[in-house]
Amino acid sequence: MNDIVRRDPRSEWIARNRLHPEHDAVLARMGGGAPAAQWMGPNGVIRRDPHAVGFIGPNGIRRIDRSGAQSAGAGGAARREAAAAPARRRVDIDTPAFFIAVVADMPGGRLSAHDRDLLGLARQLADAETDGAVLLVSFGDPRETGLGEAGVDRVLNFAGEQFEGYAPELRLTALGGVERQHAPRHWLFPDSPLGGAELGRRFAARLGERPATQVWQIADGRCTGRGAAGASDITRELPRIVLALPECAEPVADTVHAAEAIAPPAALPQALRRVEDLGAVAVDPAGVALAEAEFILSAGNGIHDWDGFHQAARVLGATEGASRVAVDNGFMPRHRQVGATGTWVTARVYLSAGISGAVQHLQGIQQCDKVVAINTDAGCDMVKRADLAVIADTGEVLAALVELVEGGRKEQRNAA
Amino acid sequence: MRREDIKQVQGLKVAALVSVGRHPVTGRPRRADFDARAVEMGLSLVAPENMSLLHAGECSPERESALRGYLGMGIGALDVLDQPPEADIVPALEARLREMGARLVLCGARGEMGEASGLVPFLLAERLGWSLVSGLAQIESVDGDSMTVLQALPRGQRRRLKVRLPAVVTVDAAAQAARQSAYGPARRGELRRIEGEVTPDAAARDWNTAPAKKRPKRLKIVKAASARDRFKAAAAKAEGGGGQVLTGLSPQAGAEAILKLLREEGVLR
Amino acid sequence: MLDVVLPILIFAALALALAGALRRIGLWRQGRAAPVQLLAGLAAMPRRYLVDLHHVVARDKVFANTHVATGGGFVLAALLLIAVHGFGLESRVLAWALLAATAVMFVGALRVAARRKDPPARLSRGPWMRLPKSLFAFSVSVFLVTLPAAGVLPAGFGGWALAAVLALVVAWGLGEMFFGMTWGGPMKHAFAGALHLAFHRRPERFGGGRSTGLKPLDLNDASAPLGVGKPVDFTWNQLLGFDACVQCGRCEAMCPAFAAGQPLNPKKLIQDMVVGLAGGTDAAYAGSPYPGMPVGEHGGDVHSPIVLREGRALVDADTLWSCTTCRACVEECPMMIEHVDAIVDMRRHLTMEHGNTPNKGGEVLENLAATDNPGGFDPASRMNWAADLDLPLISARGSAEVLLWLGDGAFDMRNQRTLRALVKVLRAAKVDFAVLGNDELDSGDVARRLGDEATFQSLAARNIATLAQYRFEHIVTCDPHSFHVLKNEYPALGGHYDVSHHSTYISQLMAAGRLALGQWSGGKVTYHDPCYLGRYNGEYEAPRNALKGIGIKVVEMERSGFRSRCCGGGGGAPITDIPGKQRIPDMRMAEINATGADIVAVGCPQCTAMLEGVVGERAEVLDIAELVAAQLAAAPAQRVKEEVTA
Structure with a gap:
């Protein structure tokens, strides 16, 4: 819908003229069906009808909503929404006084939530003095389009196949080049396993700088990070290299930045390649350890079609779990048992199929974020625990799920 | 192994x-x-x-x-x-x-x-x-x-x-x-x-070492124009507690509901 | 001619038997030293044999009589044979006595032969099948050669041919009965069994006593082996005990793991220990094998490891970890062999030397060391379940009449219901009680059964130190495992307490009229005896009395009382989780369902958990405390008034 206000002088004139035969009809049209509570009088004075204000509430009492949400027409609401999302302020830094470098993980070429938090933190550090600029250092093919919105002033991308995959030594020399060329005031790395955590520590060791790790707060030139495996907080002067945890700061929301690309250092010294990436190893989701798995499809006594269950797990890409009963009955191996007496799982989504939910089982899935239950018994404990429960035949729902997912994939393939 | x-x-x-x-x-x-x-x-x-x-x-x-x-x-x-x-x-x-x-x-x-x-x-x-x-x-x-x-x-x-x-x-x-x-x-x-x-x-x-403080949970910040919207966002009940139970659905409809959740959580690849 | 041959045969057999005995004793003495009162034991032996052993044998009346006839007849006949034919004492009376003895023995042998005609699966075959024939050979031939001495037949009757035949048959009989007794024939049980009774490692068991607590290891002695890794690591009287096994298979018939198809057969295990003692393989074993494991693939000797980390030796580790330590085998064994002690001894080696406790075992032991409970829960959350109950802490009061020991069930949501019920009952009876709260640690039961003596002793020592700070008259607990450990195993470490199971205490409260109770109006109720309450502590009556007190008539199961079958939850079996053909709790629930009961009353958190884990149609599982507490609500109103005034 466009935001241009279209005026109809004739209906406005009718609205002003209470004696006009079409007066009520026009008022009603303008007021979205309800009689209008206010209008411009014939001599430009706003007229109000106090009886038309508000609406009759459920218990028969007139309620007046002064926020205007109630009486606003559709067009008005759209206008207000446009006003509610304020345009981001554009900030351009032409000659940076100093750089705060962020080495983002950028999985798949896009900023992760962790990266965005880190850029928010970098923004804070850069904006503490005038003309500080955030320099994003990234590797591989960039696919992210919203770098400016994320708070990036300058982008330094090392493209090329040699930087893809696991190439810590090469990336290290690249960072060394940036260090020599731009000498950032601070280096920020996401403290994420196999991403910034490793590269940041390598880089700190290379530079001989003592980094602050597991940092979750920076204030007044001091930073606080977790120590002793999360059991203590260490507060110290902010060092040059910081490895920060997710949610260390709010991502940038109010400003948009230039995200201007600058050329990487031309000549990098030859890196000594002692680690060679031989590529990903195909891992069967069924082989993933239960405790590690992110998405578990778990079977209980309500499963009768085991082939269908295994197929569903394969199609969904879920790791298989089982209740004690399914294991005892020999349908699933013991190491697939979920629960207090089996494995305590930490999956983000736990899809239980035909599990009634013994206490021990529910204990074992305490740490799961979302629990989905498929069961025929609406009264069982698993349904009570579940965030989403479908009361239907387990086998049929799984079959339908398989069909949907496979159908969706086919469509995608056809579209592509 | x-x-x-x-x-x-x-x-x-x-x-x-x-x-x-x-x-x-x-x-x-x-x-x-x-x-x-x-x-x-x-x-x-x-x-x-x-x-x-x-x-x-x-x-x-x-x-x-x-x-x-x-x-x-x-x-x-x-x-x-x-x-x-x-x-x-x-x-x-x-x-x-x-x-x-x-x-x-x-x-x-x-x-x-x-x-x-x-x-x-x-x-x-x-x-x-x-x-x-x-x-x-x-x-x-x-x-x-x-x-x-x-x-x-x-x-x-x-x-x-x-x-x-x-x-x-x-x-x-x-x-x-x-x-x-x-x-x-x-x-x-x-x-x-x-x-x-x-x-x-x-x-x-x-360095100053202290027992770990619990980190504050990140709040959803609502950028709202009116005070009413801000109030509503702040006073909104936390989600969770009593999930959704779907009864009397066809298996297909149930599967769709599950699939929606799986997509939202991003566990489907 | 027989006058000459018989003494030679008799004394030759005796001499060989003596040599065999010395060799056998030598084998036993390879074991470690044990504190045994040799002379007192020998003096007590006849009584132990005639009273205690016979008491167990007499559970099978027919066979008890058979054994008295055969065994008694043989002992008498043997002594008289030596006197009459060996020393040639010319006494008609003795000769007639000998005739009578052999006749009795013959009658016994007939019964033995009848039983051997179609023997039940639990009996071993092999050499045991020839035993009735040997008994016949001995009794008949001795009878015949004694007829002349008794004056029934003239001397020299039948000529040399008959004499020669008779001499041969006597030789056979003597060979089996004298020579075989010490050289490893079926009759070995008489010789080793008698000495085993004399030098038993638990002399307290005789004369109606009870000794069920495991013996502590001396962890301060760095040279002592940690458990049993090789047969020589057993004490000598344990080795002797294994040799006493008569392979009657009563243990096998009672063993829940064997019935469930797990790779354990107590009889075979003891026979494997005999193989380890003497050296060789188990190929000669002629009884039921470990389920799913063929005979003949295992072997070893006294100095070789019993269990290998990889590959086969004398016994597989799974066999040892299948045991639920329910003590059914020990209870049934007529020779009073201590199977459970031996199994735990070998488990100690596996856990403390190999570090190889299967499945969740390692994790549980680590949890016990780090958090003092097997589940790894925060020890400070032990009392969370009772946040609304305002339980008195003994640390705040210093003393109480009853110390309520909660056990690790305090962390388990199901058991918390039982605990609440028990608290309700105690409050209704106005019992002055208190709890240790977060100062209570796991009793150490699981650690000890899993062979981790070090963790057990550490937990026990700390619990004993805590308990020493307070004054109380009794400890009451609803966990039979804690009950057993506190009552029977802490004394060896310096903690002596008056401990009762909650069913005992409740039945005492009922008897004293301190509980106003309504009458049961629900369905049929059966009662499942927990092993650690029943067989370990002999408490069969109190739980039944408590149920009777609320008007419940218990429908007994086929296996109840001292023959109750384990729920499968003891000895860390749910933790080590050795697969079988079926699950022990399923079998037990089938027995419960066979009574047609709607409710099974239990007195143990483990039993509750195991039986409630059975899926499908089953009786409801309720603790005695819950049943009693439910009747409190139905009590007359005056009780409420009293509470108000109080």
């Missing part, structure tokens, strides 16, 4: 750096989980006789019983480099590793006490000029000057790497769990205390 699957490598000298851990619930000293996994990885590679354990730090009776936990995995002796708590242990470890002539050093990804920054392996690799890989799941084979390893990626994925020896590797939760520590070998094993040079850790002196 079963232990028998791995061929023991002859003539390889392996060292594991071990530290005193801290139980997450009770805070009692124990084998550090990652370090123990590193030792386990070493034992899958070489016989216990070719495996040396190295600890740098204090040796109080309480810590000693935790260190003996590593001996209980079937290794005869553990070298303890006597270092006061305020010392920088990297120089001492570096000197000792050079002396030992180990070709492969296994470390836990981080300790469970003190700074636990996980920096030691990186500093050692840098100072020794060795290769370094982190987050190993398994060492597949060692031949001559290089080894083939599997690195653990999130969600149980694996990546195969070829690493030049000598190397420092770190091990975290993706590696095979450590074997049980047995009382007998732990009691009999030898703790060899080695005096060494002490380098004070000057940087850490000004």
Whole structure:
């Protein structure tokens, strides 16, 4: 819908003229069906009808909503929404006084939530003095389009196949080049396993700088990070290299930045390649350890079609779990048992199929974020625990799920 | 993976750096989980006789019983480099590793006490000029000057790497769990205390260490124009508590509801 | 001619038997030293044999009589044979006595032969099948050669041919009965059994006593082996005990693991220990094998490991970890062999030397060391379940009449219901009680059954130190495992307490009229005896009395009382989780369902958990405390008034 206000002088004139035969009809049209509570009088004075204000509430009492949400027409609401999302302020830094470098993980070429938090933190550090600029250092093919919105002033991308995959030594020399060329005031790395955590520590060791790790707060030139495996907080002067945890700061929301690309250092010294990436190893989701798995499809006594269950797990890409009963009955191996007496799982989504939910089982899935239950018994404990429960035949729902997912994939393939 | 699957490598000298851990619930000293996994990885590679354990730090009776936990995995002796708590242990470890002539050093990804920054392996690799890989799941084979390893990626994925020896590797939760520590070998094993040079850790002196504060949960910030919307967002009840129960649906409709949730959570690939 | 041959035969057999005996004793003495009162034991032996052993044998009346006839007849006949034919004492009376003895023995042998015609599966075959024939050979031939001495037949009757035949048959009989007794024939049980009774490692068991607590290891003695890794690590009287086994298979018939198809057969295990003692393989074993494991693949000797980390030795580790330590085998064994002690001894080696406790075992032991409870829960949350109950802490009061020991069930949501019921009952009876609260640690039961003596002793020592700070008259607990450990195993470590199971205490409260209770009006109720309350502590009556007190008539199961079958939850079996053909709790629930009961009353958190884990149609599982507490609500109103005034 466009935001241009279209005026109809004739209906406005009718609205002003209470004696006009079409007066009520026009008022009603303008007021979205309800009689209008206010209008411009014939001599430009706003007229109000106090009886038309508000609406009759459920218990028969007139309620007046002064926020205007109630009486606003559709067009008005759209206008207000446009006003509610304020345009981001554009900030351009032409000659940076100093750089705060962020080495983002950028999985798949896009900023992760962790990266965005880190850029928010970098923004804070850069904006503490005038003309500080955030320099994003990234590797591989960039696919992210919203770098400016994320708070990036300058982008330094090392493209090329040699930087893809696991190439810590090469990336290290690249960072060394940036260090020599731009000498950032601070280096920020996401403290994420196999991403910034490793590269940041390598880089700190290379530079001989003592980094602050597991940092979750920076204030007044001091930073606080977790120590002793999360059991203590260490507060110290902010060092040059910081490895920060997710949610260390709010991502940038109010400003948009230039995200201007600058050329990487031309000549990098030859890196000594002692680690060679031989590529990903195909891992069967069924082989993933239960405790590690992110998405578990778990079977209980309500499963009768085991082939269908295994197929569903394969199609969904879920790791298989089982209740004690399914294991005892020999349908699933013991190491697939979920629960207090089996494995305590930490999956983000736990899809239980035909599990009634013994206490021990529910204990074992305490740490799961979302629990989905498929069961025929609406009264069982698993349904009570579940965030989403479908009361239907387990086998049929799984079959339908398989069909949907496979159908969706086919469509995608056809579209592509 | 079963232990028998791995061929023991002859003539390889392996060292594991071990530290005193801290139980997450009770805070009692124990084998550090990652370090123990590193030792386990070493034992899958070489016989216990070719495996040396190295600890740098204090040796109080309480810590000693935790260190003996590593001996209980079937290794005869553990070298303890006597270092006061305020010392920088990297120089001492570096000197000792050079002396030992180990070709492969296994470390836990981080300790469970003190700074636990996980920096030691990186500093050692840098100072020794060795290769370094982190987050190993398994060492597949060692031949001559290089080894083939599997690195653990999130969600149980694996990546195969070829690493030049000598190397420092770190091990975290993706590696095979450590074997049980047995009382007998732990009691009999030898703790060899080695005096060494002490380098004070000057940087850490000004630090302020406190028990971990609970981090505030991130709130959803609502950018709203009207006070009413802001009030509504702030007063909105937290989600959860009593899920949605769908009854009387066709299997297809149920499957669609589930699929929607799976897509929202982003677990479908 | 017989006058000459018989003494030679008799004394030759005796001499060989003596040599065999010395060799056998030598074998036993390879074991470690044990504190045994040799002379007192020998003096007590006849009584132990005639009273205690016979008491167990007499559970099978027919066979008890058979054994008295055969065994008694043989002992008498043997002594008289030596006197009459060996020393040639010319006494008609003795000769007639000998005739009578052999006749009795013959009658016994007939019964033995009848039983051997179609023997039940639990009996071993092999050499045991020839035993009735040997008994016949001995009794008949001795009878015949004694007829002349008794004056029934003239001397020299039948000529040399008959004499020669008779001499041969006597030789056979003597060979089996004298020579075989000490050289490893079926009759070995008589010789080794008698000495085993004399030098038993638990002399307290004789004369109606009870001794069920495991013996502590001396962990301060660095030279002592941690458990049993090789047969020589057993004490010598344990080795002797194994040799006493008569392979009657009563243990096998009672063993829940065997019935469930797990790789354990107590009889075979004891026979394997005999193989280990003497050296060789188990190929000669002629009884039921370990389920799913063929005979003949295992072997060893006294100095070789019993269990190998990899590969086969004398016994597989799974066999040892299948045991639920329910003590049914020990209870049934007529030779009073201590199977459970031996199994735990070998488990100690596996856990403390190999560090090889299967499945969740390692994790549980680590949890026990780090958090003092097997589940790894925060020890400070032990009392969370009772946040609304305002339970008095003994640390705040210093003393109480009853110390309520909660056990690790305090962390288990199901058991918390039982605990609440028990608190309700105690409050209704106005019992002055208190709890240790977060100072209570796991009793150490699981650690000890899993062979981790070090963790057990550490937990026990700390519990004993805590208990020493307070004054109380009794400890009451609803966990039979804690009950057993506190009552029977802490004394060896210096903790002596008056401990009762809650069913005992409730039945005492009922008897004293301190509980106003309504009458049961629900369905049929059966009662499942927990092993650690029944067989371990002989408490069969109190739970039944408590149920009777609320008007419940217990419908007994086929296996109840001292023959109750384990729920499968003891000895860390749910933790080590050795697969079988079926699950023990399923079998037990089938027995419960066979009574047609709607409710099974239990007195143990483990039993509750195991029986409630059975899926499908089953009786409801309720603790005695819950049943009693439910009747409190139905009590007359005056009780409420009293509470108001109080």
